[in-house]
Amino acid sequence: MKPATTLRPERERCADCLIRHRAVCSHCGPAELEFLDAIKSYRTFKPGEEITAMGQETDFLGSVVNGVVSLSRILADGRRQMVGLLFPSDFIGRPMRAQAPFDAIAVTDVKLCIFSRPRFEALLRDTPSLESRLLEMTLDELDAARDWMVLLGRKTAREKMASFFLLVARRLAAVARAELRDGVELELPLTREDMADFLGLTIETVSRQISALRKAGAIELTDARHMRIPDIAALAEIAGDDDDGGMID
Amino acid sequence: MKPATTLRPERERCADCLIRHRAVCSHCGPAELEFLDAIKSYRTFKPGEEITAMGQETDFLGSVVNGVVSLSRILADGRRQMVGLLFPSDFIGRPMRAQAPFDAIAVTDVKLCIFSRPRFEALLRDTPSLESRLLEMTLDELDAARDWMVLLGRKTAREKMASFFLLVARRLAAVARAELRDGVELELPLTREDMADFLGLTIETVSRQISALRKAGAIELTDARHMRIPDIAALAEIAGDDDDGGMID
DNA sequence: CGAGTTTTTGAATGGTCTCAACTGGAGTGG
DNA sequence: CCACTCCAGTTGAGACCATTCAAAAACTCG
Structure with missing residues (x-):
């Protein structure tokens, strides 16, 4: 199947990606996908490893490919509240705001598909199919957050x-x-x-x-x-x- | 009740709107604004009045101009949890999903600037400045919802x-x-x-x-x-x- | 003023938390 | 193989904060 000439045998292609049908890139066409393919990279984290820390600048954004990521906030005296739980295909990072508003921690082995922040933000401006999908996902996350508020409050x-x-x-x-x-x-x-x-x-x-x-x-x-x-x-x-x-x- | 003395006596123009600098339309240019001007309309609600009901289809979206709106959800046995509190310039409605996920109730006298759902959704597709502003506002609301979750949980x-x-x-x-x-x-x-x-x-x-x-x-x-x-x-x-x-x- | 509503205050209950001890499995080493 | 530690999870007893039920007080508006 694989061409013998390939230089990077383990290179994953967006077209084969298991989360393609649900991730932020799911509305992208073949040309856009090829571009994403060229600029994306992968990063893995062990359970308990910190992905981003509250108040710290993060230089990347991306999608969860494997594993589960928690988003949480800690009060001054150490009380912790989880405010998000990300599964494969969920988007991680806060576009248009470099400073992370919460801690993101790998709860299992995690693999992320990431893009550098400036590159992704430029892409977002130029690619309506990306932006509209991100809006849709953000609206869904907001709905989920509100359901969660009912749980926490009542x-x-x-x-x-x-x-x-x-x-x-x-x-x-x-x-x-x-x-x-x-x-x-x-x-x-x-x-x-x-x-x-x-x-x-x-x-x-x-x-x-x-x-x-x-x-x-x-x-x-x-x-x-x-x-x-x-x-x-x-x-x-x-x-x-x-x-x-x-x-x- | 209404005197038809002048042609457009109380017609408000977007350019004069008090919430223009913060609302969903704040990134729009003069031409876009003029178009919005033509298709927008206003609607007022009394305190306690229902704006949208959970599970019900809503045919409009828009901005809060005056007053405060609560978004809440009720559990089967009557327990209620507020999941959003909208002030002037906040966006009301769920684009790309006709069925309202929560009750929206006017808590004070409220004035909304509204657009019909199909018209607004078409506009969103054609107007990057609207869509990107809406994304930004939705991300901010998600951040606010998460702060609120910390409050409720801890x-x-x-x-x-x-x-x-x-x-x-x-x-x-x-x-x-x-x-x-x-x-x-x-x-x-x-x-x-x-x-x-x-x-x-x-x-x-x-x-x-x-x-x-x-x-x-x-x-x-x-x-x-x-x-x-x-x-x-x-x-x-x-x-x-x-x-x-x-x-x- | 009186009727209805909202808000405040009181007393007792109870659900969750705190503090503390115990259990069981995984890993280590004698 | 057992003894040991370590850690996550479980269980118990008592304390405490928010709730529930009840009633008084304050405000609104005919």
Whole structure:
């Protein structure tokens, strides 16, 4: 398949990219894609590694190709709140503002497809298909952030946990391009501490609620990180959303 | 009711618009502005009036000219959480998605400058200065939503109230194009109930925290709706935000 | 003034947090 | 193989903050 003459055998092409159909570049035509191909690069991060730090200038923007990234903010006394959770195809970075408004940390092994900030911002100005897709994605993220605000402001610890499991299940299913159905098994990408920071709880409360949901039969656990949802609708009921629960993918 | 004495007695022109420098149209040139002038219209709402309802199709988009609009979502059992608070120059509506994801309610007398949805969406495609400004505003709203998530997830009732007063003071000062300084007086646009829904609290807790802040001298009240902030920095201290960029290790 | 509404205040309850101890698995080395 | 540490997660007991329920006070507007 590969031409023997190739100089960079491991070079990934945009056309073959697994997240192409959902990422910021998904509306680009062949010519635009070829240009992106030429200027993109990849970077990987280990779990726990800092990708950008709050208040620090970041010189790149890009897409999550593999893994999960958390965005979080820390108050002066150390309290932490997660404000975003990025899955493959999500966009990372804040265009038109060099200073990162939040910490971005790899929660699993992460691979990013990145562009230098000035190059990407110039591209954005010249490429309507990029800009309109980014607007669309930003609007979706805003919707998701607002659903999350409802969770943080008004839901009980039990409801928060149930909502969280559904959110992860939906996102992982979307990444795998699979239907979400009863009996799904999933690997939780977050530690108890990360979940607590996501949900505005403490790790103890997270742990207690997981135990309670397990005893109630709403979830099944093989170990701390691997779970199974026997009945999606039942879990959604516990989550307290009025119907399908929002949480935009 | 309306006297038809003059041809265009109350016709407002975009060029004279008070929110022009901050609204979605702020990057438009004279020709674009003239076009907007021709297709825009105004609509007013009374306090408490519903502007759009969750799940309902909305046929317009636009800008808040006067007043304050709340965006909120209600859970199945009636718990309500505010997820957005719009001031003059803020954009209202969800481009590229006809179904409103949240309730929008006028909290004061409100005047909107609106465009029909199909017309505005077509305009967006053809007018880069509109689209890029909308992207910028959406990114800012996302940042604001994330700050708000920190408040909802990790702040105490006291900190929430202090943060809220600062937010309102900042937004009203920005609208008035005034500097925010010690001794500002402001009229709270929200009822205690609205504040509670904004902050993820109950009205009783809101009331108690206001009383406590008053007794502590952090705020002064003439009546339930009119207040004065004698010392911005002191209130910011109570709000718990790290003031100087958050570079603490 | 009285009726209705909003806001404030009080007392008791309860959900989540804090502090603390325990469990279990992974890795290390004797 | 066991003993040991280390770390993430779990469980328990008590404290505390915000909620709930209840009632009084203040304000609005006929």
